[in-house]
Amino acid sequence: MNSQSSADDGNMVSTLTGMDRALLVELGRLRKAPQGVRAVHILSSVVASRRKFEKEAEAANQAILAVLVTGSYHKIFNLSNGDIVFLYSQVTTSAIVTLCTALETSLFVGVEPHKNVYGDFGNYKIFDLSRDINNVIEGIRLTLSAERKVVSAKQPISVKQMEYVNNQIRGANIRSIVFNQPIYNISHQKPSIEFLEFYTSIQKLEQLYVPDRSIAGNPWLFNLIKRELDAAVMRAISSEIPSYRHKAFSLNLLVDSFMSDGFREFIGSLPAKLGGRIFVEIEKTDLVQHSDFLADIYERARAMNVPLCIDGISYHDVELVRLSRMNCDFVKLKWSPEILKLPERQLEILIGDLKASSAKIVLTRCDTANSLSFARSASIGFIQGHLADEFFRSGEILQ
CATH class of the missing domain: 3.30.70 (Alpha-Beta Plaits)
Structure with missing residues (x-):
């Protein structure tokens, strides 16, 4: 401290x-x-x-x-x-x-x-x-605190501040703002780690370089910073990943970062034993914005033996996407208490769509007993969240 x-x-x-x-x-x-x-x-x-x-x-x-x-x-x-x-x-x-x-x-x-x-x-x-x-x-x-500040009230960063943040990212070791959280396999009563997700904390980045501004407040400038962050994360963890004993790992990347030469070099620098064990998580909105290049994205993933995970799917999205024809390995579904308020017929349809998915479903934000109960009822085999962490650390059996 x-x-x-x-x-x-x-x-x-x-x-x-x-x-x-x-x-x-x-x-x-x-x-x-x-x-x-x-x-x-x-x-x-x-x-x-x-x-x-x-x-x-x-x-x-x-x-x-x-x-x-x-x-x-x-x-x-x-x-x-x-x-x-x-x-x-x-x-x-x-x-x-x-x-x-x-x-x-x-x-x-x-x-x-x-x-x-x-x-x-x-x-x-x-x-x-x-x-x-x-x-x-x-x-x-x-x-x-009586002086508690509302994060959303902060002004978005400017172009000049974006350039400053990017320069700092390029010249610094950002390992202190890179965190990880496991995705657990709950197919058995005692959960096990399926893969470990690496992610960066935008809040920590703001605190370091622009504490009075919102990096995510301007989506265009945020994407420019995220590209630098993606490259920096690959640099930061490339030397340490081989020493981990986990089954697999995932990185949150922009489509641009995934398709870049930098990503090819990152994969090429890893030991052969990690082949097929480095997943890439792409946010749903980013994937939609690059929908014209879906075939290229999927082909690159296949050619480089990199499983894909589509992140940020809400229960509303399930009605719009064909989970049974998803050309990826994992889909992350965000838990919401609103799911339990759905009319019985809509809930049955949602659970049916999830069970029919060609990709493995990960229920994220699994922080309450209700979310875990829903995962069980929908035959979801993978969860991520603080409640899952607690059960894993305690060694207790999931009910």
């Missing part, structure tokens, strides 16, 4: 009182030894104005306590804005997911799905503090 982060945390804590302050103090203490401790943030501030909320929160606390007492450590914090955060260790993931599902059902009646402070669509979020403690602290700070 750098000195600036410590100073910011100290300043934030000094201005808070009660449970708000106690939570950040406890998280600060756990920063020294977070192993084995998990956190759950129930984002109940959206219903805190209800007349019965005080009683509902009290009932929630009792339900949480009844589960956490089975573990070796727990603390519950009722924040001033109405959110509930609890910390625990040695409680099974399945018990926590069941608890959170019950709390979501009782607390969030009539609440429409919305993006939370962590950038996800959900009313709660589970964290492993050994990996996510900084994200938790930052999320709590944003939640409690």
